[in-house]
Amino acid sequence: MPQQNNSFAKRIAVMDLGTNTFHLLIAEGSPTDFKIIHHQTEAVKIGEGGINKGIIQQAAFTRGIKTMQDFKKQIDGAGASEVRAIATSALRNAANGNDFIAEVEAKAGIQIEIINGEQEAAFIYEGIKASGALTDENALIIDIGGGSVEFIIGNNKEVLWKQSFEIGAARLMDKFHKTDPIPVISIKAMTAYLNQQLADLFIAAMQYKPTVLIGSSGAFESFAEVIELEKGKAFDIKKTKSYEFDTDDLLELIERLIKSTHAKRASTKGIIPVRVDMIVTASLVTIYIMQKLGLVDVSMSTYSLKEGVLAGMLG
Structure with a gap:
């Protein structure tokens, strides 16, 4: 040979x-x-x-x-x-x-x-798997895009369930975040909307009982960066594959972002310009999922769809 x-x-x-x-x-x-x-x-x-x-x-x-x-x-x-x-x-x-x-x-x-939402979710899973963020525990992976949000329940061996929902941060912003800071009435309307849209996710979560939440890149990178920079630590997102959140730090930051003005977010180190406004609806989705499913163990992977596609091509 x-x-x-x-x-x-x-x-x-x-x-x-x-x-x-x-x-x-x-x-x-x-x-x-x-x-x-x-x-x-x-x-x-x-x-x-x-x-x-x-x-x-x-x-x-x-x-x-x-x-x-x-x-x-x-x-x-x-x-x-x-x-x-x-x-x-x-x-x-x-x-x-x-x-x-x-x-x-x-x-x-x-x-x-x-690609359709199912293929998108499959690639995201492969990306998260390649980052080493998965263990033998069942995890709920969430990828908050601008147009859609992918949810995948799986572990380091297999995907147990996956679905894509057309409720991305840009869509939610267009529907609910019309004044800044976002009013309480809009948050309530968005919560009611998510309750209705995500019924399939709650059924799957009851069946597969994920114990950890893994955020795929996007807003979760910004959460990690803001938290670390505010602690005065040097943090290079490009050199980070995965990151474990301190739950209190994450919840405190999310609460602050939800109540913040555009100017306040724009001047926050660690939030890139494209995320300054969309991070509000992304924060609301994150806290909604954490509370709804009782997930307090949260981590982030910088790998996502493109790394999943890459892993398949290199393999």
């Missing part, structure tokens, strides 16, 4: 085209131990102004095309041999999503795959 030449490691590019951010990850290595060559996050906000209307507005459309052209330059420059671009909720539900896909292919030479 001829020996494989491993001096040329397979270099792979994965793009996660979310409702708020487009991510590009170029890496090489093995599924659990890969070296990141390039990681770029752009606040495209493809859902801005149109998320609940099911349309990509012109300004967002243009930002998206420009970002994809830039990603193409980075991919070619890094010499990636395999490329995947995965689109989720916003493009999945936009009437002009296919126009965007066609224009990206024409102008950037990148083919976009639209």
